[in-house]
Amino acid sequence: MEVLAVLSVCLLVCLCNSASPYLRFVLKFSKDRDQLERPPTFCHGLDCPRFKVLKSVKGEYEVREYSASQWVSTNSAGIDFAEASQTNFRRLYNYISGKNSAGKKIKMTAPVIIKIIPGPGPACESNFTMSFYVVKDNPPTPTDSKVFLQGFPSFRAYVRSFGGYDMESIKPWLKEADKLRNFLNGTYSYNTDYYYTAGYDSPFKILHRHNEVWFIAE
Ligand SMILES: *[C@@H]1O[C@H](CO)[C@@H](O)[C@H](O)[C@H]1NC(C)=O
Ligand SMILES: *[C@@H]1O[C@H](CO)[C@@H](O)[C@H](O)[C@H]1NC(C)=O
Secondary structure, eight states: OHHHHHHHHHHHHHHHHHOOHHHHHHHHHHHHHHHHHSOOGGGTTSOOOOEEEEEEETTTEEEEEEOOEEEEEEEEEESOHHHHHHHHHHHHHHHHTTOBTTOOOOOOOSOEEEEEEOOSSTTSOEEEEEEEEEOOSSOOOBSSTTEEEEEEOOEEEEEEEEOOSOTTSSHHHHHHHHHHHHHHTTTSOBOSSOEEEEEOSOTTOOSSOOEEEEEEBO
């Protein structure tokens, strides 16, 4: 038995070393598949939307191709990001806690995304749409009229990832969105009317938090 195991390890090593074009193809193919089908570690075992990384510039940004996905959303207008976020979060949390046509609880997913359409000035209201990712094909209908299901077609996003836990304020998000804008600097075209924040951790997690800002390609 042991001999057999050792032999197969040797065989595997030899095969990999010889790296025939076919094998290289298979390896590359499974790598692509992994990126598409295996949830990234920062989802922490929660269901999260599928994407493929098309390009990655370390420390700067990533280009991702997201598959079509379903979300449950709600929006509110306001000057204060934290206040709008609390209102929106409560509505969506109620939806997954049973305020839906099936009266059923739904598992929390990741990330919590917020589409921000900035107001025309600092004292003007912005439009905040918060969404939770939905796994099921036929999710129950929200019973709160302010909550709605939304299908996203596949989309391409320019993504900047960063840590930090003081995410109740809009400031760190704005700072990272500025950086992303600079890194993309004229190379890519994306919609400048809005951007997304994506949070992957509960507010109680302090270390190794994962946050992202997204610009959507046009
Ligand atoms: C926010 O923008 C969405 C479009 O993204 C729109 O449907 C909605 O009515 C707006 N909500 C508010 C409160 O302005
Ligand atoms: C991009 O960066 C270069 C140099 O860093 C600058 O000259 C150029 O104006 C920038 N382009 C845009 C569109 O911001």
